[in-house]
Amino acid sequence: MARAYSQDLRDRVIDAALSGVSSARGSAGHFGIGVATAIVWVRRARQTGDRKAHKQGAARPRKLEPHRDFLLALIDDTPDLTLDELLARLLDTHGVTVARSTLWTFLDRCGLTFKTYGPPRLQAILSRAPIDQSASTYPASEHAPSRDGDTRGPVLIKTAASSTIF
Structure with missing residues:
Protein backbone atom coordinates (compact mmCIF):
# COMPACT_ATOMS: atom_id res chain seq x y z
CA MET A 1 0.00 0.00 0.00
CA ALA A 2 1.28 3.47 -0.85
CA ARG A 3 2.23 6.00 1.76
CA ALA A 4 0.05 8.98 2.49
CA TYR A 5 1.06 12.29 0.91
CA SER A 6 2.74 14.81 3.20
CA GLN A 7 0.58 17.18 5.19
CA ASP A 8 2.39 20.12 3.61
CA LEU A 9 1.37 18.99 0.10
CA ARG A 10 -2.22 18.48 1.25
CA ASP A 11 -2.34 21.97 2.70
CA ARG A 12 -0.89 23.57 -0.46
CA VAL A 13 -3.39 21.78 -2.74
CA ILE A 14 -6.35 22.65 -0.51
CA ASP A 15 -5.25 26.28 -0.05
CA ALA A 16 -4.81 26.76 -3.80
CA ALA A 17 -8.27 25.33 -4.53
CA LEU A 18 -10.10 27.12 -1.72
CA SER A 19 -8.48 30.49 -2.36
CA GLY A 20 -9.77 30.51 -5.93
CA VAL A 21 -6.31 30.49 -7.53
CA SER A 22 -7.26 27.25 -9.27
CA SER A 23 -9.82 24.50 -9.12
CA ALA A 24 -9.21 21.14 -7.48
CA ARG A 25 -8.37 19.75 -10.93
CA GLY A 26 -5.99 22.62 -11.64
CA SER A 27 -4.31 22.19 -8.26
CA ALA A 28 -3.88 18.49 -8.95
CA GLY A 29 -2.14 19.21 -12.25
CA HIS A 30 0.02 21.95 -10.73
CA PHE A 31 1.21 19.83 -7.79
CA GLY A 32 1.44 16.55 -9.70
CA ILE A 33 -1.13 14.48 -7.83
CA GLY A 34 -4.19 12.59 -9.00
CA VAL A 35 -7.30 14.57 -9.88
CA ALA A 36 -9.55 12.32 -7.78
CA GLN A 47 -17.49 20.07 4.21
CA THR A 48 -15.75 19.27 7.50
CA GLY A 49 -12.61 21.39 7.61
CA ASP A 50 -10.54 18.22 8.00
CA ARG A 51 -7.18 18.30 6.24
CA LYS A 52 -5.45 15.34 7.87
CA ALA A 53 -4.82 11.98 6.25
CA HIS A 54 -7.12 9.25 7.46
CA LYS A 55 -5.77 5.95 8.65
CA GLN A 56 -5.18 3.59 5.74
CA GLY A 57 -6.64 0.11 5.63
CA LEU A 74 -5.31 -24.11 28.27
CA ILE A 75 -1.77 -22.73 28.33
CA ASP A 76 -1.93 -22.11 32.08
CA ASP A 77 -3.03 -25.71 32.64
CA THR A 78 -0.52 -27.24 30.22
CA PRO A 79 2.30 -24.78 29.49
CA ASP A 80 4.36 -27.20 27.40
CA LEU A 81 1.83 -27.49 24.56
CA THR A 82 3.17 -26.98 21.07
CA LEU A 83 1.50 -24.74 18.53
CA ASP A 84 0.24 -27.78 16.65
CA THR A 102 -2.17 -16.63 13.26
CA LEU A 103 -1.89 -18.50 16.55
CA TRP A 104 1.72 -17.39 16.94
CA THR A 105 0.77 -13.74 16.39
CA PHE A 106 -2.10 -14.06 18.87
CA LEU A 107 0.18 -15.57 21.52
CA ASP A 108 2.79 -12.90 20.88
CA ARG A 109 0.16 -10.19 21.40
CA CYS A 110 -0.78 -11.90 24.66
CA GLY A 111 2.84 -11.67 25.81
CA LEU A 112 3.54 -15.38 25.47
CA THR A 113 6.58 -16.71 23.69
CA PHE A 114 8.25 -20.04 23.06
CA LYS A 115 11.54 -20.55 24.84
CA THR A 116 13.82 -23.53 24.42
CA TYR A 117 15.49 -24.75 27.58
CA GLY A 118 18.10 -26.74 25.72
CA PRO A 119 21.59 -25.35 26.31
CA PRO A 120 23.30 -26.71 29.45
CA ARG A 121 24.29 -23.20 30.50
CA LEU A 122 20.65 -22.09 30.43
CA GLN A 123 19.53 -25.27 32.21
CA ALA A 124 22.04 -24.51 34.96
CA ILE A 125 20.74 -20.99 35.32
CA LEU A 126 17.16 -22.21 35.51
CA SER A 127 17.92 -24.89 38.05
CA ARG A 128 20.32 -22.62 39.97
CA ALA A 129 22.97 -25.34 39.66
CA PRO A 130 26.66 -24.58 39.08
CA ILE A 131 27.58 -24.02 35.44
CA ASP A 132 29.76 -26.64 33.77
CA GLN A 133 32.49 -24.54 32.15
CA SER A 134 33.57 -27.45 29.95
CA ALA A 135 30.31 -27.30 28.00
CA SER A 136 31.32 -24.91 25.24
CA THR A 137 28.84 -26.15 22.65
CA TYR A 138 25.14 -26.65 23.07
CA PRO A 139 23.63 -29.41 20.95
CA ALA A 140 20.18 -28.45 19.72
CA SER A 141 18.82 -31.84 20.71
CA GLU A 142 19.31 -31.33 24.45
CA HIS A 143 16.16 -30.06 26.09
CA ALA A 144 14.98 -29.83 29.63
CA PRO A 145 12.36 -32.51 30.23
CA SER A 146 8.80 -31.36 30.74
CA ARG A 147 6.65 -32.49 33.63
CA ASP A 148 5.91 -35.75 31.78
CA GLY A 149 9.56 -36.45 30.97
CA ASP A 150 9.01 -35.34 27.39
CA THR A 151 12.13 -33.76 25.93
CA ARG A 152 10.41 -31.31 23.61
CA GLY A 153 12.24 -28.04 23.90
CA PRO A 154 9.78 -25.23 23.36
CA VAL A 155 7.41 -24.26 26.13
CA LEU A 156 5.21 -21.21 26.49
CA ILE A 157 6.30 -18.71 29.08
CA LYS A 158 4.80 -15.39 30.05
CA THR A 159 6.79 -12.27 29.32
CA ALA A 160 6.48 -8.86 30.94
CA ALA A 161 3.91 -7.82 28.33
CA SER A 162 1.52 -10.61 29.29
CA SER A 163 -0.22 -8.44 31.85
CA THR A 164 -1.00 -5.84 29.19
CA ILE A 165 -4.44 -6.11 27.65
CA PHE A 166 -4.83 -4.56 24.22
Whole structure:
Protein backbone atom coordinates (compact mmCIF):
# COMPACT_ATOMS: atom_id res chain seq x y z
CA MET A 1 0.00 0.00 0.00
CA ALA A 2 1.28 3.47 -0.85
CA ARG A 3 2.23 6.00 1.76
CA ALA A 4 0.05 8.98 2.49
CA TYR A 5 1.06 12.29 0.91
CA SER A 6 2.74 14.81 3.20
CA GLN A 7 0.58 17.18 5.19
CA ASP A 8 2.39 20.12 3.61
CA LEU A 9 1.37 18.99 0.10
CA ARG A 10 -2.22 18.48 1.25
CA ASP A 11 -2.34 21.97 2.70
CA ARG A 12 -0.89 23.57 -0.46
CA VAL A 13 -3.39 21.78 -2.74
CA ILE A 14 -6.35 22.65 -0.51
CA ASP A 15 -5.25 26.28 -0.05
CA ALA A 16 -4.81 26.76 -3.80
CA ALA A 17 -8.27 25.33 -4.53
CA LEU A 18 -10.10 27.12 -1.72
CA SER A 19 -8.48 30.49 -2.36
CA GLY A 20 -9.77 30.51 -5.93
CA VAL A 21 -6.31 30.49 -7.53
CA SER A 22 -7.26 27.25 -9.27
CA SER A 23 -9.82 24.50 -9.12
CA ALA A 24 -9.21 21.14 -7.48
CA ARG A 25 -8.37 19.75 -10.93
CA GLY A 26 -5.99 22.62 -11.64
CA SER A 27 -4.31 22.19 -8.26
CA ALA A 28 -3.88 18.49 -8.95
CA GLY A 29 -2.14 19.21 -12.25
CA HIS A 30 0.02 21.95 -10.73
CA PHE A 31 1.21 19.83 -7.79
CA GLY A 32 1.44 16.55 -9.70
CA ILE A 33 -1.13 14.48 -7.83
CA GLY A 34 -4.19 12.59 -9.00
CA VAL A 35 -7.30 14.57 -9.88
CA ALA A 36 -9.55 12.32 -7.78
CA THR A 37 -7.19 12.73 -4.81
CA ALA A 38 -7.31 16.53 -5.02
CA ILE A 39 -11.10 16.52 -5.41
CA VAL A 40 -11.53 14.35 -2.30
CA TRP A 41 -9.16 16.53 -0.25
CA VAL A 42 -10.86 19.78 -1.26
CA ARG A 43 -14.38 18.36 -0.76
CA ARG A 44 -13.47 17.12 2.73
CA ALA A 45 -11.88 20.47 3.62
CA ARG A 46 -15.00 22.35 2.46
CA GLN A 47 -17.49 20.07 4.21
CA THR A 48 -15.75 19.27 7.50
CA GLY A 49 -12.61 21.39 7.61
CA ASP A 50 -10.54 18.22 8.00
CA ARG A 51 -7.18 18.30 6.24
CA LYS A 52 -5.45 15.34 7.87
CA ALA A 53 -4.82 11.98 6.25
CA HIS A 54 -7.12 9.25 7.46
CA LYS A 55 -5.77 5.95 8.65
CA GLN A 56 -5.18 3.59 5.74
CA GLY A 57 -6.64 0.11 5.63
CA ALA A 58 -9.60 -1.34 7.39
CA ALA A 59 -9.61 -2.73 10.91
CA ARG A 60 -9.22 -6.46 10.61
CA PRO A 61 -11.17 -8.63 13.03
CA ARG A 62 -9.04 -10.99 15.07
CA LYS A 63 -10.28 -14.52 14.64
CA LEU A 64 -8.89 -15.86 17.93
CA GLU A 65 -10.02 -13.00 20.18
CA PRO A 66 -13.36 -14.70 21.07
CA HIS A 67 -11.35 -17.77 22.19
CA ARG A 68 -8.79 -15.82 24.23
CA ASP A 69 -9.90 -17.10 27.64
CA PHE A 70 -9.99 -20.71 26.42
CA LEU A 71 -6.49 -20.54 24.94
CA LEU A 72 -4.91 -18.77 27.90
CA ALA A 73 -6.53 -21.19 30.36
CA LEU A 74 -5.31 -24.11 28.27
CA ILE A 75 -1.77 -22.73 28.33
CA ASP A 76 -1.93 -22.11 32.08
CA ASP A 77 -3.03 -25.71 32.64
CA THR A 78 -0.52 -27.24 30.22
CA PRO A 79 2.30 -24.78 29.49
CA ASP A 80 4.36 -27.20 27.40
CA LEU A 81 1.83 -27.49 24.56
CA THR A 82 3.17 -26.98 21.07
CA LEU A 83 1.50 -24.74 18.53
CA ASP A 84 0.24 -27.78 16.65
CA GLU A 85 -1.33 -29.19 19.82
CA LEU A 86 -2.98 -25.84 20.55
CA LEU A 87 -4.34 -25.75 17.00
CA ALA A 88 -5.69 -29.30 17.34
CA ARG A 89 -7.42 -28.53 20.66
CA LEU A 90 -8.89 -25.34 19.25
CA LEU A 91 -10.28 -27.30 16.30
CA ASP A 92 -11.62 -30.13 18.50
CA THR A 93 -13.23 -27.87 21.09
CA HIS A 94 -14.48 -24.90 19.07
CA GLY A 95 -14.22 -26.02 15.45
CA VAL A 96 -11.94 -23.09 14.62
CA THR A 97 -9.22 -23.56 12.01
CA VAL A 98 -6.43 -21.00 11.82
CA ALA A 99 -2.91 -20.96 10.47
CA ARG A 100 0.00 -21.57 12.79
CA SER A 101 1.21 -18.02 12.13
CA THR A 102 -2.17 -16.63 13.26
CA LEU A 103 -1.89 -18.50 16.55
CA TRP A 104 1.72 -17.39 16.94
CA THR A 105 0.77 -13.74 16.39
CA PHE A 106 -2.10 -14.06 18.87
CA LEU A 107 0.18 -15.57 21.52
CA ASP A 108 2.79 -12.90 20.88
CA ARG A 109 0.16 -10.19 21.40
CA CYS A 110 -0.78 -11.90 24.66
CA GLY A 111 2.84 -11.67 25.81
CA LEU A 112 3.54 -15.38 25.47
CA THR A 113 6.58 -16.71 23.69
CA PHE A 114 8.25 -20.04 23.06
CA LYS A 115 11.54 -20.55 24.84
CA THR A 116 13.82 -23.53 24.42
CA TYR A 117 15.49 -24.75 27.58
CA GLY A 118 18.10 -26.74 25.72
CA PRO A 119 21.59 -25.35 26.31
CA PRO A 120 23.30 -26.71 29.45
CA ARG A 121 24.29 -23.20 30.50
CA LEU A 122 20.65 -22.09 30.43
CA GLN A 123 19.53 -25.27 32.21
CA ALA A 124 22.04 -24.51 34.96
CA ILE A 125 20.74 -20.99 35.32
CA LEU A 126 17.16 -22.21 35.51
CA SER A 127 17.92 -24.89 38.05
CA ARG A 128 20.32 -22.62 39.97
CA ALA A 129 22.97 -25.34 39.66
CA PRO A 130 26.66 -24.58 39.08
CA ILE A 131 27.58 -24.02 35.44
CA ASP A 132 29.76 -26.64 33.77
CA GLN A 133 32.49 -24.54 32.15
CA SER A 134 33.57 -27.45 29.95
CA ALA A 135 30.31 -27.30 28.00
CA SER A 136 31.32 -24.91 25.24
CA THR A 137 28.84 -26.15 22.65
CA TYR A 138 25.14 -26.65 23.07
CA PRO A 139 23.63 -29.41 20.95
CA ALA A 140 20.18 -28.45 19.72
CA SER A 141 18.82 -31.84 20.71
CA GLU A 142 19.31 -31.33 24.45
CA HIS A 143 16.16 -30.06 26.09
CA ALA A 144 14.98 -29.83 29.63
CA PRO A 145 12.36 -32.51 30.23
CA SER A 146 8.80 -31.36 30.74
CA ARG A 147 6.65 -32.49 33.63
CA ASP A 148 5.91 -35.75 31.78
CA GLY A 149 9.56 -36.45 30.97
CA ASP A 150 9.01 -35.34 27.39
CA THR A 151 12.13 -33.76 25.93
CA ARG A 152 10.41 -31.31 23.61
CA GLY A 153 12.24 -28.04 23.90
CA PRO A 154 9.78 -25.23 23.36
CA VAL A 155 7.41 -24.26 26.13
CA LEU A 156 5.21 -21.21 26.49
CA ILE A 157 6.30 -18.71 29.08
CA LYS A 158 4.80 -15.39 30.05
CA THR A 159 6.79 -12.27 29.32
CA ALA A 160 6.48 -8.86 30.94
CA ALA A 161 3.91 -7.82 28.33
CA SER A 162 1.52 -10.61 29.29
CA SER A 163 -0.22 -8.44 31.85
CA THR A 164 -1.00 -5.84 29.19
CA ILE A 165 -4.44 -6.11 27.65
CA PHE A 166 -4.83 -4.56 24.22
